[in-house]
Amino acid sequence: MATFIKAHYAEGKFIISSEMVLPSLRIEGVNSDTYFSDEGAHTYTITDEQVLNFLKSENLAQARLIYGSPAQPEPIDFSIENYFIPENRLTATVGREKVYLFMDVQGQMCFTINNQPSGLPLYRNTNLINFVQKNNSIEVTLDVYSTSVEPSDINILVGQDDTQQVERIQSVMTSTFDMGQSLFKSRVVAEFSPIDLAQTFNFTPSNQVDAQTTDYAFWLEIEQDKQDIQPVPQRLLVETDCTSDELYLKCNQSTCLLIQPNLLQNTQLSYAASYIPENLYLQLKAYQAKFPIVPADNANARPIILIGEVIGQAHDNGSVMFNYLNKYHSKEFDTYYVIRADSSEKENIDKYPDQILDFQSPRHLEIFLQTDLFLHTHNSANLAPFKSDYLIEKISATKKIDLQHGIAGLKAQRITQTPDANEQIVVSSKREVEFVEEEFGYTEPQILLTGLPRFDALLRNKMWSSFKARKHVLIMPTRRRKLIDATDEEFKDSLFFKTYMALINSPELKQMARRKHLHISFVLHPAMQKYAPLFSSDFVKIVDKAHNNVQELLRGNQVMITDYSSVSFDFALQNRPVIYYQFDELVENRHFAIDPHDIVGPVVDNQDDVLFALKNALRQEHLTNAQRSQLPENVYMQMDTHARKRLTKAIQKRFEK
Numbered sequence: 317m318a319t320f321i322k323a324h325y326a327e328g329k330f331i332i333s334s335e336m337v338l339p340s341l342r343i344e345g346v347n348s349d350t351y352f353s354d355e356g357a358h359t360y361t362i363t364d365e366q367v368l369n370f371l372k373s374e375n376l377a378q379a380r381l382i383y384g385s386p387a388q389p390e391p392i393d394f395s396i397e398n399y400f401i402p403e404n405r406l407t408a409t410v411g412r413e414k415v416y417l418f419m420d421v422q423g424q425m426c427f428t429i430n431n432q433p434s435g436l437p438l439y440r441n442t443n444l445i446n447f448v449q450k451n452n453s454i455e456v457t458l459d460v461y462s463t464s465v466e467p468s469d470i471n472i473l474v475g476q477d478d479t480q481q482v483e484r485i486q487s488v489m490t491s492t493f494d495m496g497q498s499l500f501k502s503r504v505v506a507e508f509s510p511i512d513l514a515q516t517f518n519f520t521p522s523n524q525v526d527a528q529t530t531d532y533a534f535w536l537e538i539e540q541d542k543q544d545i546q547p548v549p550q551r552l553l554v555e556t557d558c559t560s561d562e563l564y565l566k567c568n569q570s571t572c573l574l575i576q577p578n579l580l581q582n583t584q585l586s587y588a589a590s591y592i593p594e595n596l597y598l599q600l601k602a603y604q605a606k607f608p609i610v611p612a613d614n615a616n617a618r619p620i621i622l623i624g625e626v627i628g629q630a631h632d633n634g635s636v637m638f639n640y641l642n643k644y645h646s647k648e649f650d651t652y653y654v655i656r657a658d659s660s661e662k663e664n665i666d667k668y669p670d671q672i673l674d675f676q677s678p679r680h681l682e683i684f685l686q687t688d689l690f691l692h693t694h695n696s697a698n699l700a701p702f703k704s705d706y707l708i709e710k711i712s713a714t715k716k717i718d719l720q721h722g723i724a725g726l727k728a729q730r731i732t733q734t735p736d737a738n739e740q741i742v743v744s745s746k747r748e749v750e751f752v753e754e755e756f757g758y759t760e761p762q763i764l765l766t767g768l769p770r771f772d773a774l775l776r777n778k779m780w781s782s783f784k785a786r787k788h789v790l791i792m793p794t795r796r797r798k799l800i801d802a803t804d805e806e807f808k809d810s811l812f813f814k815t816y817m818a819l820i821n822s823p824e825l826k827q828m829a830r831r832k833h834l835h836i837s838f839v840l841h842p843a844m845q846k847y848a849p850l851f852s853s854d855f856v857k858i859v860d861k862a863h864n865n866v867q868e869l870l871r872g873n874q875v876m877i878t879d880y881s882s883v884s885f886d887f888a889l890q891n892r893p894v895i896y897y898q899f900d901e902l903v904e905n906r907h908f909a910i911d912p913h914d915i916v917g918p919v920v921d922n923q924d925d926v927l928f929a930l931k932n933a934l935r936q937e938h939l940t941n942a943q944r945s946q947l948p949e950n951v952y953m954q955m956d957t958h959a960r961k962r963l964t965k966a967i968q969k970r971f972e973k
Contacts, residue, residue, distance in 0.1 A: 368415050634691060
């Protein structure tokens with residue numbers, strides 16, 4: 317049952333009255349409490365000097381009000397059913413000191429001295445009324461619900477990350493309605509230019525990479541003139557679903573800005589922004605006029621297959637299948653590959669130039685809309701020219717095969733949603749079958765136990781490359797998500813940086829390299845390549861992975877030192893030793909434990925053990941018999957060079973009538 321609690325300040329006293337009894341009402345201290353006077357009729361008083369002296373004696377800047385027995389005290393909590401009615405300004409001046417009575421950020425009644433209370437507890441929630449385009453701007457209409465104090469104004473802000481990066485936009489509070497029980501509903505209308513805002517945050521067409529989207533989140537700040545409260549920007553949380561249509565704003569003669577309203581995971585109102593070529597927008601608009609709903613059947617003479625990896629790359633399972641299908645099955649399938657026009661990796665697929673689609677070209681969009689099967693290694697959305705709702709629906713409605721970019725199991729991948737019923741995934745062992753069922757939600761018919769296509773070349777060339785790889789050591793850790801956006805100073809202060817800097821500058825490793833004539837290379841994950849210049853060593857080569865094919869790196873080394881990287885499985889397939897240096901607990905592995913039997917090499921957690929394991933690996937040159945026996949069960953069941961052929965048969969089956 318909702319209960320009001322009123323507060324008043326007059327003649328040096330704070331006066332609290334309530335519908336309910338507040339037995340032993342007091343201020344909670346560290347060593348003791350100080351009590352209000354019970355004036356009867358559910359009314360309680362305390363002097364401002366008593367409050368000030370108590371907080372100072374307890375060395376507290378803030379203390380909450382509690383009531384009830386000492387064994388089970390209860391706070392006056394307005395975050396639940398109670399509601400707070402301040403009857404006048406609840407600020408006392410005692411000499412040079414200020415005493416405030418209000419709510420803390422948890423919504424509990426408290427006193428503070430010399431520090432204005434936060435405005436955070438004033439805000440309740442928001443209803444989104446509309447999110448519409450007005451000429452080349454956006455108008456957002458909101459009903460904002462606040463409590464305790466009637467707002468005098470509500471400011472709307474937009475930012476990319478947090479309140480340290482926000483811009484106030486033009487907004488007007490057109491009305492406020494007192495709904496009773498100290499709840500207020502305010503209509504707020506905001507208008508802004510997403511194009512101007514993007515430029516403010518240095519998000520321009522020239523620095524957008526591969527049709528990336530940037531999220532802009534909405535914040536609000538409640539102002540009022542009846543209490544001494546500090547206005548605080550806070551997340552604009554929306555109660556209702558965000559069902560507004562996507563919008564296209566014209567930037568210049570050749571570019572549009574795509575705006576897609578959405579809610580972040582915490583229900584904060586936001587929108588995704590991305591620049592797209594205007595000619596693609598017009599091309600898609602014409603197609604949608606003809607086909608308002610994504611067609612269920614493309615009626616192609618031959619099935620069209622569209623393949624891609626990370627935009628701009630062609631060195632993984634995708635490019636392998638592209639070359640194979642065009643070489644051996646060109647009369648059966650029209651197989652295309654999408655890649656950036658300026659990518660240096662085009663040379664890996666340039667035998668079939670007519671089948672290569674430049675990313676975001678009109679032909680890319682044309683073929684994408686006609687595709688019957690998508691093959692991808694990372695994310696099927698990478699195959700789309702841009703991420704409009706219609707194109708994402710096309711992906712959802714079309715058959716897909718996740719080729720993967722490594723064997724699953726050494727590190728967790730973020731599970732964002734259950735895979736579409738029309739999506740299949742390529743795996744390489746029965747262990748991996750169980751893993752993708754349990755962790756990713758695939759069912760048995762969706763799992764293709766064919767092996768990764770890139771394994772064919774790796775196994776075919778392993779004997780030829782083994783001799784060339786002798787005396788070569790590859791140090792290749794996986795990424796750390798929490799470090800991907802770190803500043804240089806933050807990265808240099810991380811355990812990851814310090815650990816690997818210590819390893820590649822180890823006097824013992826240097827001596828071993830000199831004595832055994834070793835060539836040691838250190839390669840960062842692509843997502844962390846920007847930090848490569850921070851590493852240095854006078855005997856270890858810091859490799860720029862952007863200029864090296866991963867498979868070539870694997871073939872060219874005799875021993876690998878990694879941590880959780882799935883490329884260790886590729887390496888082990890060559891019958892070469894792997895050392896797992898797991899000095900930290902990978903945050904990404906939070907929801908499952910690694911089975912030691914899934915790892916084809918020793919696991920160590922300190923540098924001394926790494927060096928000891930390396931000496932053994934160099935001496936043995938190959939996997940032990942015990943490690944080699946794990947490969948079919950945990951890594952690659954077939955252990956042959958026919959993965960591409962098996963996968964092609966699975967593709968053919970997808971098109972059987």
